[in-house]
Every structure is written in structure tokens, then in C-alpha cells.
Amino acid sequence: MSNHTKFYINGEWVDPAVPALLDVIDPSTEEAYTRISLGSAADVNRAVAAARAAFPAFSVTTRTERLTLLRRILEVYNDRFEDIAQAVSQEMGAPISWARDAQAWAGRAHMEAAIKALEDYSFSELRGTTMVVKEAIGVCALITPWNWPLNQIVCKVAPALAAGCTVVLKPSEIAPISGIVFAEVMEAAGTPKGVFNMVNGNGPDVGQVMAGHPDVDMVSFTGSTRAGIIVAKTAADTVKRVAQELGGKSANIILPDADLEIAVRKGVEGCFGNSGQSCDAPTRMLVSRGQHDEALAIARKTAEGFVVGDPRSTETVLGPVVSRLQFDKIQALIDAGIQEGATLVTGGPGRPEHLNRGYYVRPTIFGNVSNDMRIAREEIFGPVLSILPYDDEEQAIEIANDTVYGLAAYIQSQDLEHARRVATRMRAGSVYLNYPDWDTFAPFGGYKQSGNGREYADWAIHDFLEIKGIVGYGA
The missing domain is CATH 3.40.309.10 (Aldehyde Dehydrogenase; Chain A, domain 2)
Structure with a gap:
């Protein structure tokens, strides 16, 4: 049974609060080949609430527990590798060899990099009598583009989970099917309820609602500089952290x-x-x-x-x-x-x-x-x-x-x-x-204007952490 018209919230595939469908176009034929649902503020609220409820327990899981989860995700990702490549090829027109060797491969490579980075990452350091600890920032809204779907999904989701954060993902509505397959991977890997949530939709009705949501602690956005400015302005009212990877002219x-x-x-x-x-x-x-x-x-x-x-x-x-x-x-x-x-x-x-x-x-x-x-x-x-x-x-x-x-x-x-x-x-x-x-x-x-923050491996884990100084710890 297809999950194309459903969202993944709190460990379940659910229907949108308000039915609204969007054709997904195969760019090689200019014809629709499936439909997705478009979300609304009600769907975002539900997903953020699930992530917020899951955060207290997930944020204090051990490194070993998070590594076990990430390794399970990688295993299921590899099992679904061809499904992911086929989805990317059809939704964005990537040649199938490129979809396998670059697009789907990138998701695998970023998951492997996050696992290796977490194995070696130091979450605490004693400086004199002060203990400096790095703690998960909280609920993270992840907004990803259509041009490198799995690259951007995994290089956000994997380090966020490695840091102990819970997430709400909005893939691009232009190339959304690979994101749905990824959500199926997260479900099959046994990701705890509420730790990973996915809502499809457009920028104004879902992306901006996520960026401005008072229960979202951080937004990680990849897309155009124009859209990134809108995200940053929307997020400013709640003074949340915003990481952005935007345009280029290299x-x-x-x-x-x-x-x-x-x-x-x-x-x-x-x-x-x-x-x-x-x-x-x-x-x-x-x-x-x-x-x-x-x-x-x-x-x-x-x-x-x-x-x-x-x-x-x-x-x-x-x-x-x-x-x-x-x-x-x-x-x-x-x-x-x-x-x-x-x-x-x-x-x-x-x-x-x-x-x-x-x-x-x-x-x-x-x-x-x-x-x-x-x-x-x-x-x-x-x-x-x-x-x-x-x-x-x-x-x-x-x-x-x-x-x-x-x-x-x-x-x-x-x-x-x-x-x-x-x-x-x-x-x-x-x-x-x-x-x-x-x-x-x-x-x-x-x-x-190409953005702020850094992604990939330990650099990305760092961006999903808050820094706390416990003064007098070693007195």
C-alpha cells in the first residue's frame, strides 16, 4: 500500500488534517505519475508535538543507543537502496546511473560519516573546574531541497539524531517520493515514536509554519537564498537557531x-x-x-x-x-x-x-x-x-x-x-x-549569502548541540 498521500507522525502513517493533493511530475515526460498530500499548520503542530514529547527521553539516550539506531537505519537504507535510486530518478529526472552512484550513494555516505563522527565525538570537557557539556538543542525543523534529496535529508537527519535531537522533516514537494521512502526506512529501522516525523507541503503552508513554530528550537534549511531569507525572518520572532545552506555561483x-x-x-x-x-x-x-x-x-x-x-x-x-x-x-x-x-x-x-x-x-x-x-x-x-x-x-x-x-x-x-x-x-x-x-x-x-553553519559528519553534529558550562564542577 502506497504512503504517497500520508505523513509520518509519531511513528504512524497518517492522513493530513485537511485533504489537499498535488501532482508529482516526471520531468522526462512532463506528466503526473503520482500524487502527494500537502500539509497545513495543523499537521505541523501535530508533528512538532510528537517531536517535543519524544525529546526528553531521546535526548538522554547513550551514545551506544544512538549508534545502534543509526546503524539499523543504514542497514535498512541499504536494503531499500534501489527503491531510493528509482524514486530519485523519476521525481527529478536524474539518469538512473547517476541516481544510484551519486544521489542514493550520497545518503549512504552521509549516514556512514555521521556514525563514524558519533563514535569519536566528545560531548564533554573539563576546563579547570568548569565542565563544558554539549547537549541536544531540541526539536529541529529540517527543510530540504529537490536537487539532492537524499544528500540533504541524510546530512541533516543523521547528525541531528546523533546529537540527540528529535526532528520534523519537510522534503521538497517537487521531488517528494524519495523522502517518503526514507521515512519508510526510518520506520522499518525501529526509530522511536516521535523522534523522526515527516510532513509534506509547500513553503508558505508548512515550511514557514515550522520555521516560526514556538516549540521548534532550530531550523536547518537548504534551498535558494531568497527562500532562506524568508525562513530566517520567520524564525527570528522566536529567536531560534537557523542553519542555512543556500545559493552559489562558484x-x-x-x-x-x-x-x-x-x-x-x-x-x-x-x-x-x-x-x-x-x-x-x-x-x-x-x-x-x-x-x-x-x-x-x-x-x-x-x-x-x-x-x-x-x-x-x-x-x-x-x-x-x-x-x-x-x-x-x-x-x-x-x-x-x-x-x-x-x-x-x-x-x-x-x-x-x-x-x-x-x-x-x-x-x-x-x-x-x-x-x-x-x-x-x-x-x-x-x-x-x-x-x-x-x-x-x-x-x-x-x-x-x-x-x-x-x-x-x-x-x-x-x-x-x-x-x-x-x-x-x-x-x-x-x-x-x-x-x-x-x-x-x-x-x-x-x-x-550562501548561508551559515556547517554540515557533514562532526561539523553537523556540532550545529545541533547547545553548549553548557557547569562552573564549580571540579572544585
């Missing part, structure tokens, strides 16, 4: 001493991964002016080698973007790039020629981009790369930092010391040197 500086062929090819692949729908994607490629034309040729060849098509095919590299809204936004920005005078190297407006339906975007490369153009300043969230020439290293650093965002930066050089020096100049929460492997133990979060 620069990829290819230094003149880099291997240009490898640096450009991997830069295109990094930008286009997940159909360009990653907040930390290297969407601004900065190349030395003397290497600009050669970089465009390499980028064009790479982009034109991407197989765009049916997410169900293991041959597909790029699927559709998630929705009509996103498709239209991307098309408008591609048009803006052309109108503002950037060189259209490959791609451009419309779908690929062999596709007549679905939210498919042509892999697009722009050259001769200046940093005042919209395609260099706005988050496009599609397979669109802007290549900007620079005259010297100082100008490259200046261009890279000339953005309201600060989520990530990328540096390419065959001289590691050189790359390290440039990395110290980047105003970004993560700096990636020479396309390293994903590290789920590294801190993840942004400077400036």
Missing part, C-alpha cells in the same frame, strides 16, 4: 600552469553533473586570456559529447531539469547571455533536437563572458557554463570573489603549493584543489 580558476585539457574537461563535467542542478557547481570558469580560445574549443568538444535523454537509460549522462519553472528560468538566462553579448560556443535555447518533450536543456557553453553579465552573477541551475578570461592572477582572484555568494571555489594547477596559496584568498566555505574526490567529512557551508 568560480573555477584555471591557473596558467594547469593542464588545460584536463582542467577544462573536468570543469565542464563538474558544472554539468546533476544536469547543472548543484548549488556548489563550478559555473564560472576563469581562464587566462591567452588560453581562452583553446579553452572554448575543449569545452565545446566536452559539452557536445554529453548524451542527453531518457533517465531510465544507463547510457544517459544528462537528464531533464526538474520542472517547467526551472526550465523556463534557464531558457531566460540563456537568452540573456546571448543578448548581453557573450559568445555562444555550443548549445543555446530550446531542447536538444532529438527530444520533443521533457524539461531537457541543451548543454550550453558561453565564452567571452564578463562578470557583470547575468549569466556570471545569477544562479542558473542548469547545464550552462560561463567562461571568463582574466589578465593576471590578481584579477582572477578579484573576479572569483566578486559575487554575493561564497559556497565554493575551485583551483586548478599542476603546482600544488601555488593552488594552496590561491585557496587562502578565496572567500568561500569550501575550496577544491584539482578536482578532489567528494569528502563527506569536510565541513560544508558558505560565506556571505
